[in-house]
Structure formats: C-alpha cells, structure tokens
Amino acid sequence: MAADIAADFAIEMIGITKRFGPLTANRDVSFAVRKGEIHALVGENGAGKTTLMNVLFGMHLPDSGQIKVNGAQVEITSPQVAIGLGLGMVHQHFKLVPSLTVAENIFLGMEIVRGGLIDSASQVAAVRALSASSGLAVDPTRVVRDLSVGSEQRVEILKVLARGARIVILDEPTAVLTPQEGRDLFRTLRGFTDQGMTVILISHHLDEVLEVSDTVTVLRDGAVIGTEPAKGLTEARLAQMMVGRPVDFGRKRRDGTAGAPVLTLTRIHARDDRGLPALMDVSLTVHAGEIVAIAGVDGNGQTELAEVVAGLRGPSYGRMNLNGRDIAGAPADIVRGAGLAHVPADRLVRGVDVQASIMSNILMGRQDSSAFSKGGMIRWGRVRAEAAALIKRFDIRTQGPDASVKSLSGGNMQKVVLAREFSQGKQFLLIDQPTRGVDIGATEGIHDEIMRRRAEGVAILLISVQLDECMKLADRLLVMFQGCLVAELDPKTVTVNEIGLHMMGASHNRKASA
Amino acid sequence: MEILTQVFTISLIAAILRTTAPILLVALGGAFTTKAGIFNIGLEGQMLMGAFFGVLGSMWTGSALGGLVFGVTASVLMAVIFSVFVVTLRANEVVVGLALNIMAGGLTISLTKAIFGVRGSIVNPAIVGMPRIHVPLIHDIRPLGQILSGYTPLVYTAFALVFLVWVILFRTRLGLYIRVTGEKPEAAQSLGIRTARMQHIASLICGVLAGAAGVHLSLGYIVMFAENMSSGRGFMAVAVLIFSGGDPVKVLLGCLLFGFADAASLRLQTMGVSSYLVLMVPFVVSVSALFLLSWRQRPKIIRETLQHLTAPVVAKGQGS
Numbered sequence A: 001m002a003a004d005i006a007a008d009f010a011i012e013m014i015g016i017t018k019r020f021g022p023l024t025a026n027r028d029v030s031f032a033v034r035k036g037e038i039h040a041l042v043g044e045n046g047a048g049k050t051t052l053m054n055v056l057f058g059m060h061l062p063d064s065g066q067i068k069v070n071g072a073q074v075e076i077t078s079p080q081v082a083i084g085l086g087l088g089m090v091h092q093h094f095k096l097v098p099s100l101t102v103a104e105n106i107f108l109g110m111e112i113v114r115g116g117l118i119d120s121a122s123q124v125a126a127v128r129a130l131s132a133s134s135g136l137a138v139d140p141t142r143v144v145r146d147l148s149v150g151s152e153q154r155v156e157i158l159k160v161l162a163r164g165a166r167i168v169i170l171d172e173p174t175a176v177l178t179p180q181e182g183r184d185l186f187r188t189l190r191g192f193t194d195q196g197m198t199v200i201l202i203s204h205h206l207d208e209v210l211e212v213s214d215t216v217t218v219l220r221d222g223a224v225i226g227t228e229p230a231k232g233l234t235e236a237r238l239a240q241m242m243v244g245r246p247v248d249f250g251r252k253r254r255d256g257t258a259g260a261p262v263l264t265l266t267r268i269h270a271r272d273d274r275g276l277p278a279l280m281d282v283s284l285t286v287h288a289g290e291i292v293a294i295a296g297v298d299g300n301g302q303t304e305l306a307e308v309v310a311g312l313r314g315p316s317y318g319r320m321n322l323n324g325r326d327i328a329g330a331p332a333d334i335v336r337g338a339g340l341a342h343v344p345a346d347r348l349v350r351g352v353d354v355q356a357s358i359m360s361n362i363l364m365g366r367q368d369s370s371a372f373s374k375g376g377m378i379r380w381g382r383v384r385a386e387a388a389a390l391i392k393r394f395d396i397r398t399q400g401p402d403a404s405v406k407s408l409s410g411g412n413m414q415k416v417v418l419a420r421e422f423s424q425g426k427q428f429l430l431i432d433q434p435t436r437g438v439d440i441g442a443t444e445g446i447h448d449e450i451m452r453r454r455a456e457g458v459a460i461l462l463i464s465v466q467l468d469e470c471m472k473l474a475d476r477l478l479v480m481f482q483g484c485l486v487a488e489l490d491p492k493t494v495t496v497n498e499i500g501l502h503m504m505g506a507s508h509n510r511k512a513s514a
Numbered sequence B: 001m002e003i004l005t006q007v008f009t010i011s012l013i014a015a016i017l018r019t020t021a022p023i024l025l026v027a028l029g030g031a032f033t034t035k036a037g038i039f040n041i042g043l044e045g046q047m048l049m050g051a052f053f054g055v056l057g058s059m060w061t062g063s064a065l066g067g068l069v070f071g072v073t074a075s076v077l078m079a080v081i082f083s084v085f086v087v088t089l090r091a092n093e094v095v096v097g098l099a100l101n102i103m104a105g106g107l108t109i110s111l112t113k114a115i116f117g118v119r120g121s122i123v124n125p126a127i128v129g130m131p132r133i134h135v136p137l138i139h140d141i142r143p144l145g146q147i148l149s150g151y152t153p154l155v156y157t158a159f160a161l162v163f164l165v166w167v168i169l170f171r172t173r174l175g176l177y178i179r180v181t182g183e184k185p186e187a188a189q190s191l192g193i194r195t196a197r198m199q200h201i202a203s204l205i206c207g208v209l210a211g212a213a214g215v216h217l218s219l220g221y222i223v224m225f226a227e228n229m230s231s232g233r234g235f236m237a238v239a240v241l242i243f244s245g246g247d248p249v250k251v252l253l254g255c256l257l258f259g260f261a262d263a264a265s266l267r268l269q270t271m272g273v274s275s276y277l278v279l280m281v282p283f284v285v286s287v288s289a290l291f292l293l294s295w296r297q298r299p300k301i302i303r304e305t306l307q308h309l310t311a312p313v314v315a316k317g318q319g320s
C-alpha cells in the first residue's frame, strides 16, 4: 500500500534538517505534496518556509534528510538540477533584469540563437504562444522596468513555465498584489493543476490559503505542526496552529477622541519621476490620536503621496504643515525634525541596509542624538542595549543585535524597520504597507503597536493596499484613485464592495461627468 | 583665402579622426568592463604597456604586426592580473586599477633604461611603424580622399568596432550575459549564468582593445616610445565611459569630443600657445562636458500656479 501512495507524490521531503550556524531553520521536516494539488505552506515569519523551499530548489544543501521527486530519490545540488527535474520557483523577491524586455527576461539563460545572433522575433513569438496557453497576459516586447508588480510576477511565472516546470513553487506571490490581481493568479494556478501540474504556495493570507489550496502544511519554529486537507479547516484554527495560541481577527477596540491637527496638506499637487501629474489637489488633515488610512489600488499616487509627506519629493503646488511648521518641499531630515517617523513601503530600498547589523539599522537617523553619541563618538553599548530591548519587544527572530539584517527572514526585516520608527517618540507616523510579508501573529502584534501609538496621541497616516487592514485600524478611510482623493468613508459602516467600487474610480467618473 | 580655410578644416577633420582612434579603441574595450559592472580605472596602464611592448615587438620581429601582437599580449597580461584580483579575489577595483597604472608607469621606465640604457624615450630606426592604407578610387578625389583615406589600419578598425561592439553587446548571447552580469548579478546567477566568468571575459576583451590603442600611439603616427606616452587618454576613456554607460554610440560621440580637444591642442601648439596651457585643453573639455551633462540631467523642479492647475481639470470634466 505504501508503494502506490508514494507513486502519487510529486515531492517527498523526508527528515530534512537545515542549520545556519547555531540556528536550526528546519528541524526534521517531512513534507509531501501529491501530484496535481495546490499545497499551501504556512507559518510565522522565520518559521523556515523559504528555507525549506530553497533546499528543495537546490539553493541550500540540507544537513540531513532525503528528497524524492515523482517517487525517485534525487540529489538536488543546484537550481539547475532542480530545473532539470521539472521544478520551478518564483522567489519572494523577484529576480528580473529591469532594462531587458519581457521576452529577453523569460529566455535569459536559454536564448534562441540563429547565426550567432539572438533571434528576438522567435523569442517574442514563443512568449506570445506561452502567454496564450497559460492565460498569463503580458506584452513580450515591453521593457520590464515599466511593468507593474503584477505583470512582473506574471513574467516570473512564465519564466518558470518556459523552462518546462511541472512543479511550481511560489513564495508569497500575493504579498505585493492587489485583491483583483490575486484572484487572477489563483485562477491561473487552478488552471495549472487542471493540466496535471503541481503547485506549492507560501502565503500569510489565511483566507486565500483556505480558498485556493487542497492541502495545508503548518510550520512552526522550523518543525512541522501538521498537514491537513484545507476543507474543514478554519482561519482561526490555522492561526492557532501557526502561533500556538488563539489570534484575534476583529476590529480593534478604540477609545479616546482625536485631538488637534498634527499634519495638514492643503491642495497638494506633485509630479512623478517622468514629470507627469501624480497627485492632484490632495487635501487632508490627520489629528493627534487618530488613524487616517489611504486605500487604493497600488500605483494611484500612494507612493508619491508618501514621498511628499516624508520630504523625499517636493510638491509642485500646495501647502504642508506638520506640528505648526511649514514643511512643503523641506528635505527629509527637517521633516523628521518636525516630528515625522516613517515606515517606507519597500523595506529593501528605503527601510534597511541589509549588509549592516540590526544594531546599526536601529541606530540610523539617531546617530547624532545625545542618547547614542557623545563628543562625536557613538556609544555602542547603549545602541546594543536599545537594539536588544527592541528585539525583545517586537519579537524579532534573530541571533542577536550583531546579526546582519541580510540573515533575517522577510517579515523579521520589516519588524526591524517598525522597531526603529515606532520607538522614537515622534508625534506623527507615516506608515506605508506595514505588514507586507508579515505573518498573522506578527501582524496582530504590529496592529497592537499601531493602536498603542494612537492611544498615546500620535497622529497616524496609514497607506495600505490591504483593505482588511485599513478597515480594522482606521478612524477615517480615504480612497485614492488616479492621484485624487475620491472618497472619505467611515470604516465602521462601509462594506468591502463599496470601497472596491471607489478604488476602481466609480465615484470619480460620476463626478467628472456631472 | 577660401581654399586655405577649406584645407584647414579638412585637415583638422582628418586630425580629429586620427586622435580619436586611440581613445575610441580603449573606451570600446572599457565598454565591456563597464557593462559587466566593473569600474576599470586600469585602462591607462594597459594602454601604456601596449605602447611600450608594441615598440619592443616591432624592433624584435621587424614588423608592425609583430609589434601589435606583443603590445596586445602585454596589455592582456595586465588585464588578467586585474581581473584575477578584482573578480576572483574580490579586491577593490579602484585600488587594483591604480596600482597597476603606477606599476605600468614604473615598469616601462625601468625597462627603457635596462634595455636601451636611455631615459625618457626610445627613438630607433629599427622600429617599424604601421602602414598607411590608401583606399583605392577614393584616395585621389580631393576633399573625400583626405578625410577617408591614408590612415593606419587601427584607425579604420576603431571606427568599425563601434558597430561591431554594438552588435556583440546587444545582439549576441555573450553581450547579453555581460550586460545582465553588470545590471542584476543575482538574476543571472539564479539562471545558471556564471557572472565571474563573464567579468573575466569582459576584462580580457578590454585588455585586447586597450593594448591595440597603446600600439596605435607608439607605432601609428609617431613611431617612438616616450615615458608616460598615454598621457591621460585612459582616464579620458574612463570619463567617457562614466557618462556613456558603455553604450558604443555614446562612447563614439564622447571620444570624438576628446579627439577634437586633442587635435585642437596640437594645432594651438603650432600656433605658439604655451604647451602647458595646451596640455590642459583635453581635461578642461572633459570636466566641462561632465558638468554640462550632469547639469542637464539634474531633476527638474516643477512649480505650478493656480491657473495651470484649474485649466486641465475643467478640460477633463468636459471631455468625459
């Protein structure tokens, strides 16, 4: 009996252990995926999901354990071996070359060459055919630099398909997608399994995990807690398996009323990098002890709004006032001096220096304050103590203050940024996508921290593409569409559907044609 | 009078093409390392070695081709040392490049002394210079022949290479891999492209072209070797590479600018302007060009007035 069940498995990982120095990222993990199913892998930040998949894909060698692909024992020593076995992986952080076209990216490493030259016409045609048969719409001649995140991801998936993958691994594919794009992706994945392919999916969004997958495996602290059919599981039960305790999903309780205005934007206009209008006539006020959330489909001016408020982009028109100081067009250090703390949307670009230690990252921006420096010398003892305290308070899973940020899992990197920005005692917090790639337990912790800042009277501007997050935290909800604020809604009474309509510009068009 | 100005400009054009050739050769070599993500400041030293060993090879073999082979081999050796340190051992590229430049300067001086017992320069009737090519038919047509005919082979090679390098970089697999290595090495590696190998190859190609550029200096129009003969052309190439990003067409334009400055400074010298001032000309040109370029590329700050803002909003409302 064991034999014919084994024949049904696409992947079997048996007793896998992987250590990084003193840290055990995977502890005797056994993980089996049946052919033709969508198998979800869930767990907290740092639970070892990415590590396990990296072992499967030949990027790390396990310290012990065996791997079988389609029933045959294999030795996966490099990604090339994995690709040869029909595996394909879409990484958490994309690996595309911005200056190349879609077709060039897809065929990179396996170009069609004729007469010594790359035959780009054939490559474009091949991508068109692949795109049609897989239902992943892309324009093969576009340069990747100009694509949205959703299209970039489709390119990554096509890259995997073009290499003949029958087993596709996706590491947090929806962390950067809008709800609509996410739904399209799942439809595509279902199409794959209908054709007999197998999908492994890592995600922190438990609702979509339950909706799309057939089987769920939960990892905690590097070990398997359980593998169960998705049918019959609930979000609450899954969350409890992951975290080891019940998790609260409801809207946050709030008390206290909003105070005086802290941040005021008056008729702000701004241009994007190409000089085109990105923000039009944006006016808003954030009061002390209030959370104002900006919802909207990614790319409707949220990036520029955050940059203008943080002093990283000058507005082309309008006034901006923070704590009574005029900050329109002022550089970031002046704005920070006026009371801004900022959690940027892309942690790898503006949030952390991945090469540096956690300690140095915690210090950044405060190196001149008397708490951490004296006579031009940095007081590393104090910095270390502060970092250690924050690691504890924000539950950052790491070996200590000296570990480099590079060695952290994606979600734990995000916590380093949050720890630094939340611990500065500023009166205004600009938070852009605070829980991107963060697990459910940690998300709850971050939301609690945000609510605590609110209770302390901090004014908070929250920008998030996740509607549930906006609705759970906000006192007031603003919807952004094509650079304009098109609606102000009450998160207590509004429905997801209604917000979605505003996000697609329904109210805007009505206003324009009136 | 009219004829005089015409001859003057035509001979200046010919002089510009001649002086552009060595900078163009070395800069096209540098285009490969630039695209592969290596900041190659060692071009100057590679060129100098090419010039010196070009002279030696020419004397020993009695042919200009022998000189070219020797010069290029010496420069390629420098390139190998460079890439072993920078790519394999991951040493800092600026430090290694500078060290090799200094070494090339010292080595050529000591070898001149050791082999010829002189200081300063090697002038010897046994050195065979490059032949001039007389393009048939065109050579005797007056203005055209003067501009297009009568150069050494390396001048023609340099300009032909602009197109060839463009094809290699943008149309072949090797060029694609070199570009990806410079732009996104982790993407290249994840697809099984060996980025270290690509960087070694780029550095080797660069060594070949830098050596040829050096040989052009010592066997092209002046047949001799002089101390520090490259006189900053390798650094001019680095400047060109910085603002061209290694794109062959932009490299050509930048090099023509320096070729012009070089030719103009020669002309000024014959007109009796102090040679110290004249020697500054190419560098003044390079600094000004860099300044103008970055000035043009500075972010434009847009300020809008209320009138600007209300107009398009009204238009939009009527449009939909």
Ligand SMILES: Nc1ncnc2c1ncn2[C@@H]1O[C@H](COP(=O)(O)OP(=O)(O)OP(=O)(O)O)[C@@H](O)[C@H]1O
Binding pocket: A020, A023, A024, A025, A043, A044, A045, A046, A047, A048, A049, A050, A051, A052, A397, A398, A407, A408, A409, A410, A411, A412, A437, A439
């Ligand atoms: N190259 C590495 N060197 C040292 N430690 C590492 C390395 N890669 C991962 N780790 C550690 O191994 C543990 C597991 O990390 P992993 O990236 O697998 O987590 P994850 O489950 O994918 O988390 P997330 O949801 O945050 O992405 C973490 O504690 C992480 O810090």
Ligand SMILES: [Mg+2]
Binding pocket: A049, A050, A051, A092, A171, A409, A410
């Ligand atoms: Mg991960």
